[in-house]
Amino acid sequence: QLQLVESGGGLVQPGGSLTLSCAASGFTLDYYAIDWFRHVPEKDREGVSCISPSGGITNYADSVNGRFTISRDNAKNTVYLQMNSLKPEDTAVYYCAAVRPPAGRDLCYYYGIDYWGKGTLVTVSS
DSSP: OOEEEEEOOEEEOTTOOEEEEEEEESSOGGGOEEEEEEEOTTSOOEEEEEEOTTSOOEEEOTTTTTTEEEEEEGGGTEEEEEEOSOOGGGOEEEEEEEEOOGGGOOOOOSSSOSEEBOOEEEEEOO
């Protein structure tokens, strides 16, 4: 079964840190860019960060730039999102998603998703 599974969410105080993981099973992430999205009810889903298949290209939303770091370990078939200096407005369900760029190109972008995870809840509150 092909799936992505997120983990690492939870409750954290403002200013704290969490690391989310996105593990793939049933397929290798080597050829896939990985995106992190987040969603809050009654708001549009937001692309938070993405990383290219090699890890050489990354992108961050302005709202998280400088606080979040995306990385990947293809040997472990896992992508991480290190989140520091968390704010209450970071509270959301975080989803990872896999997208395979065409012709083996080393890109990342937030559309054309091939696989979605089911999400993990991050709550930032005192």
